Amino acid sequence: MGQGSAAFAAAIKANELGIKTVMIGKNETNGAVLGGTCINVGCVPSKRLITVGKWIHDLKSRRFDGADYSLRNVDYAEIGREKDALVSALRSEKYDNVLANLENITYINEFGSFISSNTIRAGKNEVYAKTVLIATGARASVPNIDGIEKVRYLTNEEALSLKKLPHSLIVVGGRALGLEFAQLFARLGVEVTLLQRSNTIIPDHEPEIASLLHRYLGDEGVNIKTNIALSKISEYKGMKRIETANGTHFEAEEVLFATGRKPNVEKLGHEIIGLKLEKGFIWTNEFMETNIKNVYAAGDVAGEPMLETLAAKEGSVATSNAFTVSKAKINKDEVPKAIFTDPEVATVGLTDAEAHGRGLKCSCNILPLSLVPKASIIGDTRGAVKIVIDYKTHKILGAHIIAPNAADLIHEGVLAVKFGLTIDDIIDTVHVFPTLSESMKLAAQSFYKDVSKLSCCTD
Secondary structure, X not given: OOOOHHHHHHHHHHHHOOOOEEEEOOOOOOOOOOOHHHHHXXXXXXXXXXXXXXXXXXHHHOOOOOOXXXXXXXXXXXXXXXXXXXXXXXXXXXXXXXXXXXXXXXXXXXXXXXXXXXXXXXXOEEEEOOXXXXXXXEEEOOOOOEOHHHOOOEOHHHXXXXXXXXXXXXXXXXXXXXXXXXXXXXXXXXXXXXXXXOOOOOOOOOHHHHHHHHHHHHHOOOEEEOOOOEEEEEEEOOEEEEEEOOOOEEEEOEEEEOOOEEEOOOOOOHHHXXXXXXXXXXXXXXXXXXXXXXXXXXXXXXXXXXXHHHHHHHHHHHHHHHHOOOOOOOOHHHOOEEEOOOOEEEEEEOOHHHHHHOOOOEEEEEEEHHHXXXXXXXXXXXXEXXXXXXXXOOEEEEEEEEEOOHXXXXXXXXXXXXXXXXXXXXXXXXXXXXXXXXXHHHHHHOOOOXXXXXXXXXX
């Protein structure tokens, strides 16, 4: 039940195992047609727009002397059409064509609901299955504040389909989605104010990383306000007004809510079979099993972290566990997460606070990116790398990066966490010079030495 990353990974695995499978596609995420959220209204279109925004920003910032940085015009409508063409092409290549080549898979483009734990109604069809995987995803969650039902607002879906840019924008939410959109629109010339409920943006990240990102976004004109509790929203003559609990107010042409996601469970008929929910999401154990025999769940509908790659992993693991002797588990400590701001933020494993919360005695060091020669070469020294290690064994418990291309750089940290590597293993590994990935080695060396006093290639 589903048609996104978890469902496709499960279908591909089932096809490999020779299992006859029906994929029942529809869910409540309006823009998520075949392929699900990521390809249609998530990762692909947003990162395309972010890339265009970065290119425009790089031209305007004139990072290097001796070059002509003229930028005569930005046609946002054309940028949008090109983005839509990319989405369409990738959906065709990666989903339509893939589905057509899965000989054991039948696709039904309908909502699915349980008649029993083994029988699903899908439109006019009744489908009996030995095993059911629920992978219906999630959609934007908007807070139920006074006046919300009378106001036209944006979520990620509407924000990605705008035909023209607003003059001003309020972004509600200071985590990954809100920060990415805030910087994107600010770089395209929109006046952006970001409102965050907690006392810091990305509150589940290392505080040093959050502080640096706050500063970098502020430097680009994003007006970030923290400790903001919304009380009312209204609309008058094309302007939206948000009132807060402390009596302040903010106005803008558009309001974008990036305040989390809620699971697509309303049409499942989960009550009929007694499916257990937890905070609205489908409960699963470590094997992706629900509380109902032979019913599994994977992806965003099963809760945090909501990541395309994790959803795919969960879908594949659930299918293997259902139809083979495998009893695979997913260790979420090994799963990397990224925020595609500029500089990017990427993290894997435990933060300092999380390590202490588990009773681990740890040690941490943070390396400014200014100490990495490649950062100076590319003319962008914004950022830092923080490593969390076990105090006694020097095993790497977590790696946290804010830097250009951090989402690419994090994978050395992922392998370190997954396989229990130590900082000595990283130091002993020869890295290419000059690269930003050398920052991991320098951060590891910083536990032993003052790296600001080392030559470029000191082992």
